[in-house]
Amino acid sequence: MAVVIVLADIGEWVPAYIGLGLVFLVATTGAAGLGVWVMRGDARNRAAAQRRRAAASRETTADQERRPDEQQGSLTEEKAP
Numbered sequence: 001m002a003v004v005i006v007l008a009d010i011g012e013w014v015p016a017y018i019g020l021g022l023v024f025l026v027a028t029t030g031a032a033g034l035g036v037w038v039m040r041g042d043a044r045n046r047a048a049a050q051r052r053r054a055a056a057s058r059e060t061t062a063d064q065e066r067r068p069d070e071q072q073g074s075l076t077e078e079k080a081p
Helices: 013-066 068-076
Strands: none
16 A cells, blocks of 8 residues: 655745745734733733832821821921930
8 A cells, every 4th residue: 555645736935935924923923922921911010019009008098097196296396315
C-alpha cells in the first residue's frame, strides 16, 4: 500500500502569503492581548491606590475626631521647656 501525496502546483507566493497573513494575525492578536493585560493591571493598580487613599483619609478623619483638642492646642500653644 503506497501513500500518495498530491501537491497542487500553486507556486510559492500563495503559501507565503497565507503564512505571512497568519503571522500578522497572531502578532496582532498578541499585541491586543498584551494591551488588554496592561490596561487591566493599570485599572487594578489605580483601584488599589484609591482604596489606600480612602482608608488613609478615613484614618485621618477618625484620628482628628478622637483628639481635636490635642491637634488644635499643638498649633496654638507653646510648651515651656
